[in-house]
Amino acid sequence: MNDTGLGFSGVLIAVLGGAVRVGTPFLFVSLGECLTEKSGRINLGLEGNLIMGAMSGYAVAYLSGSPWLGVLVAGTSGMLLGFLHALLCQQQRVNDIAVGIAMMMFGTGLAFYLGKSFIQPVAPRLPAIALGGWSDSAVVRAALDINVLFIIGTLLAVAMAWFFRHAKWGLLLRTVGESRNAALAMGINVHRVRLYATMAGGFLAGVGGSFLSLYYPGSWNEGLSSGQGLMAVALVIFARWNPLYCLYTSLLFGGAAALGPALQSVGVSGGYYLFNAAPYILTLGIMMMTASSQQRCAGMPGELSNV
Amino acid sequence: MNTVSPYVLEAINISKRFGELIALDNVTLKLRAASVHALLGENGAGKSTLVKCIMGYYQPDVGEVLFGDRQQAITQPHDALLLGIGMVYQHFTLIPNMSVAENIILSRPRLPLIIHWRKEMAELKRRMQGMPFQIPLDAPITSLSAGEKQKVEIIKQLLLNTKVLILDEPTSVLTPTEADEVLGKIQTMSREQHLSVLIITHKFREVMNFADEVTVLRKGRYVGSARVDQVSPPILAAMMVGHEIINTPLQRIPTTNPRPLLKIADLKVTDDAGVTALTGLSLSVNSGEIVGIAGVSGNGQRELMQVMAGQRAAHSGSITVNAEAYTASRAQMRRHKFHCLPEEPLRNACVASMSVADNLAFRRFDRPPFAVHNGLLNRKAITQRAKELIHRFAIKTPGPSTPVGNLSGGNVQRTVLARELADEVDVLLVANPCFGLDFGAVADIHQQIMAARNRGTAVLLISEDLDEILELSDRLLVISNGKLVHETTPEHAELTTIGKFMAGH
Ligand SMILES: Nc1ncnc2c1ncn2[C@@H]1O[C@H](COP(=O)(O)OP(=O)(O)OP(=O)(O)O)[C@@H](O)[C@H]1O
Ligand SMILES: [Mg+2]
8 A cells, every 4th residue: 555545446436436426417418318319309409508507506506605506597597498499499490400509509608608707706515425434545535425416316317217117208208209100199299298308308417517516526617518418418329218327327437537537646647648538438439349230229219310 | 859870980071182182072981889880992092081080180171070979179189089089000100119018008098197017017918818819018019020010009909998999901911810800809899899990991801791881982082881781892893993893814924944033042030139030041033933922920021021122131141143142232133133022111112201203213313314424313304204103103192292101001002113113123022012002903013023923023922911922923932930831832732731831830
């Protein structure tokens, strides 16, 4: 053992802690995207929701003194963006992808514009549950501070998996996503289902954004997001549109992203940038390994191929 | 007080147009309670449109629908479901990525907020036992063949306790035995459980055996209704087309010096789930010969077709056409004049949202005269050719620019047929070519296939309709569990033996 940390077990714990910390925004955005895509619509604009959520959550937490109110407002702002996205997509001859990209620019731009005055002040942070109290190592304790949003996100992933299979509205949502014609034949209002799904998905992405500004890294600035909102889209494909897999892959991505800093903390600094690219390399690698030329993407909602 | 009407459902003076095309012109249909009513008409006569108006899937331009004495505003299919009217659509409405059980549960007009799967599965299993056929409840729909899907569609409705059941060509993909089983069951249900059934079909045999009354449409107009015991197939046929029918029997010209054109050797293929679908299949087809493959759906026919059409890679084995290895590339298909008529043409051989003209041009759009050498398309030539084919193959469509998905089921089939048979063909692969066609079109297509054979084409015909195979084939093979288990000729065929091999004994 040396005094920089705990050696390899230290790296492991740091990676685990990092997986949770870095993975949480991925988790929320990917769950949001998963919900939206299950209804047969792609929302590429969630990056905008994320940043808007980060800004509005931070601002409200700072002004009101309550981080939870911040989270709620962040979600609501995301929901409003989702509403706008859904409304635009419902028009004739409008393409989901194009609207998504426009909405991403819009959300980001709006957040930067409105958030100028909140870059300096310090807002209260979201609480965490300290699971590392037993250890006297600071590294372990820091790594095992589990943030409450992650716990909520985990429960949400389980709840969503259950919802898709066991709840009436879950089944109807999937029907709309699988086959618009079948849904119409059943008398389901396709537009409305997609509207709600897009709004709920937008809400989750907004909450994911508030995590960035209110917990980790825990401040508001314009370089806050490094494309988590976009990565989440890939993550959902990789998770085969299964909320539980969204949870695992978010952790995997988070862990991969935490690898570089963790290694650096024990003194391995060679290849720092290479390790920082780990999540991206991981994505590509796993995509290639799991891809199959024999059958089309298993689990993909049928309507997505028409977008 | 007013007397009780004997009818449970009346569609009165219904008219419906799609743009220029008048699909229904003042049509009336009355469905007597607890009876089976057949709706007949040529492809494109407006049968599907009429029942879709009843279901609230389309809004009629003029006319009204009465349900049990009262005028009911059925503005969407959900209203019809709540009234107890259920329908099996002509094109499958099952959701491919969901399981059979999920699809069945979904069709209920009122779903419980939370679905207790264990309880529901137990209940479904119990009720499945009373059904005319069995389908594994947790199989995903994607893994089912066309015939199996149709069975699920019907079971789905039977399980719903509907009062009025509308079936749009429910037996097109069933074998005659299966069809008898289903319709027999439905007939019994109508008698014993007061079910009223409206059934669209092209098969006179089914009308005569299972229906009580019949209504005939022709070109969107009402021709007449009658009790089935007062009509005969020739009368019905004449009502459908408006004149007497003269049947020309198929001419089979003896083939001179046949040479093997298509050879399949030891073909092994796995299906989507990774299960072996074909276990070393070998066959050969000579020029001027029709080889028929009979079998119950789901025994590897679909995978065989997909491999030949280039939709699926074979695991091992070889295919040779004209003594050259064949891998289903576009160039090879063109060189060997290899053409295909797959089942479910709207899915397997068309792009539904593209126009009839474009769909007709798929084989040759990139060659002169349809493409100029700089790679640009010659729209005029494409449209011109489409017009020609529409005329030659009597495709009923508002025009060459209509999306092929808007055509009636039979006309989609004709479109593909026109594309595949218009030019010279050396090897022709056909799967269930008459699924959903009216008797005139069936006779027509059989003539075309026979004519191709007589010109020297090697034809491989995969069909679940044994009569069709017996009528067309020179040689007959039976497929079961991914293997060819029996070979005979129509002259020497014994139905019981074939039946046994088909059933896998
Ligand atoms: N949505 C639509 N848009 C345009 N034309 C349509 C549409 N639906 C049907 N048609 C046309 O209306 C006519 C009647 O079609 P319909 O599907 O009712 O025929 P059908 O009697 O059911 O024939 P089939 O036996 O081939 O199924 C056809 O000419 C068809 O091309
Ligand atoms: Mg029809």
